[in-house]
Amino acid sequence: NTRSRSAKEVAKDLRERIRPLVGAEYVVFDDLNNGARKPIQIDFTGPDSRKLLEITSAYMDKLREVPGAVDVGLSQQDPKKELKIELDRGLANSMGISAGDAAQALRVAFAGIEVGDWVDPTGETRDVAVRLHPDDRMSKENIERLPIAVAGTNQMVPLDQIATLTMGKGPSGIEHSNGKRTITVSANAQGRSNGEVTDDAVKLAKSFDYPPGYGMDLGGAGQDQQELFTQMVIALVSGIGLMYLILVMQFGSFTAPLAVMLSLPLSLIGVVLALLITGS
Incomplete structure (x- = not known):
């Protein structure tokens, strides 16, 4: 059909x-x-x-x-929504906070950290991990208040004091x-x-x-x-060159085959007419 x-x-x-x-x-x-x-x-x-x-x-x-x-x-x-955090390294270093300290705090907040294990009522031991609640991980304001420990002291510094947080879009x-x-x-x-x-x-x-x-x-x-057209042009030029070399060997001259070669463009007239007649 x-x-x-x-x-x-x-x-x-x-x-x-x-x-x-x-x-x-x-x-x-x-x-x-x-x-x-x-x-x-x-x-x-x-x-x-x-x-x-x-x-x-x-x-x-x-x-x-x-x-x-x-x-x-x-x-x-x-694109998906993403939170971009740019650390002010100079300010953070002056306060005794390295980029690794900030990254570790963020890793704990988002990925979590194992703090121990727990034996459930069936007697099976299960790992216990702590991390931020899903709602808190989606809130820019809560993440800005994430405490970052200052090395060698008991002090904590909010993340927004040493970094700039912006919401944007990134590639999926x-x-x-x-x-x-x-x-x-x-x-x-x-x-x-x-x-x-x-x-x-x-x-x-x-x-x-x-x-x-x-x-x-x-x-x-x-x-x-x-790429196909490029290969076709290379094949066409190579074919014409090979044809010319065969004619040179047959005529025993480099100039005599030129008359035959110059007739090649005229053959295109018949090809074009045939394509027009057949509708191809």
Whole structure:
């Protein structure tokens, strides 16, 4: 049985039907031959994942404005909330607190520390660990008041006196490609060919002003197609060169085969006409 609609037409209809759903996360694939990946993929690389997240977020906003680019998303899940703690090492050292002391206090608060064991009513021995209550671990104000012991004394100093705490968002995971941290922005094409949308996506990515150590590269199907075209050009040039050498050996001259070689471009006329007639 033949289908009355193509896969791209079905995908377009699905997007229109799903779009009104508030809070829904979805991805539509109209070509499973691509390994269930979106055809347009731009890889962004750099040393810091958070800076990469800023660059890719700005790029995604611009890419959504490109005609034909739909289902724009990241290779990883949405950023997660995180607590960033910046220790004032100079102030902490002057008070006799090392970075290790602060890290140990935070480790106890979040991961916990074993303080002993307990024998339950059944007679089984269980380890006892102490750490902050889950509600306290989620509160920035409570963590700011976390006491840090001053070495060699009985004094305690609140964490916010020697460190700055800020709430922000960080990457949900860290991906690497060729030894570099990578975040991939991907998209589908609708209403235009994959190649046209990919060309616009690459031009847009190249127009960004990247800090030192950061950059972009074409990935996914676009990279595979680029490599395929390069190999085809190499094979074509090699074939023409080999043909010329065979003619040189047959004619016993380097100039006589040139007349035959110059007729090769004329054969393209028939090839193009044949493709137009057959609709290929």
